[in-house]
Amino acid sequence: TQLLEQSPQFLSIQEGENLTVYCNSSSVFSSLQWYRQEPGEGPVLLVTVVTGGEVKKLKRLTFQFGDARKDSSLHITAAQPGDTGLYLCAGADTGRRALTFGSGTRLQVQP
Amino acid sequence: SQTIHQWPATLVQPVGSPLSLECTVEGTSNPNLYWYRQAAGRGLQLLFYSVGIGQISSEVPQNLSASRPQDRQFILSSKKLLLSDSGFYLCAWSVLKGGGYTFGSGTRLTVV
Numbered sequence: 001t002q003l004l005e006q007s008p009q010f011l012s013i014q015e016g017e018n019l020t021v022y023c024n025s026s027s028v029f030s031s032l033q034w035y036r037q038e039p040g041e042g043p044v045l046l047v048t049v050v051t052g053g054e055v056k057k058l059k060r061l062t063f064q065f066g067d068a069r070k071d072s073s074l075h076i077t078a079a080q081p082g083d084t085g086l087y088l089c090a091g092a093d094t095g096r097r098a099l100t101f102g103s104g105t106r107l108q109v110q111p
Numbered sequence: 112s113q114t115i116h117q118w119p120a121t122l123v124q125p126v127g128s129p130l131s132l133e134c135t136v137e138g139t140s141n142p143n144l145y146w147y148r149q150a151a152g153r154g155l156q157l158l159f160y161s162v163g164i165g166q167i168s169s170e171v172p173q174n175l176s177a178s179r180p181q182d183r184q185f186i187l188s189s190k191k192l193l194l195s196d197s198g199f200y201l202c203a204w205s206v207l208k209g210g211g212y213t214f215g216s217g218t219r220l221t222v223v
Binding site: 040048098100 | 216217
């Protein structure tokens, strides 16, 4: 069974601070995705990374896929209250039809 | 544009009652369809996925079932609900295997 572990589970920071969320596995994934979910809503796709070592930037968010394609990180610069939510990573591999989701990191940014 | 509809948004059902949650997709053909369940503020557990009409794969043995009577319709059912069935149920679709998912807005099910 493939597992994706995210850390930290919960993060509360002040507006303007930087943070990094990690997503780790012992399995190799063909691609990895990051989603953000707000309370009472479905997750929304932020980015997909495919190549080992790949770095993608989405405004203040920087996503990196590990060289071995087993881990990923999400870095947020100068966090804002609007970044508050549950961040989920999800891995895809050639042997499964569906994504495997991580346990989630709940981020709270205080104004 | 593609849209996904999921209903109802909230549901309170007694133990032992039946369940039917419906999900429909518009604006695409032959999507991969998925049902996930989410415990409070945590990750998503895959329940069922479907790559075509009548094709259902189950990930977790339980008292839930799924059906896909039409290309863009996915239904989650139960004959008798258990307390442990409470949770947030999410339907999603994708075009490609491993591609990004578009999720519905979810159904909050409380079994009492």
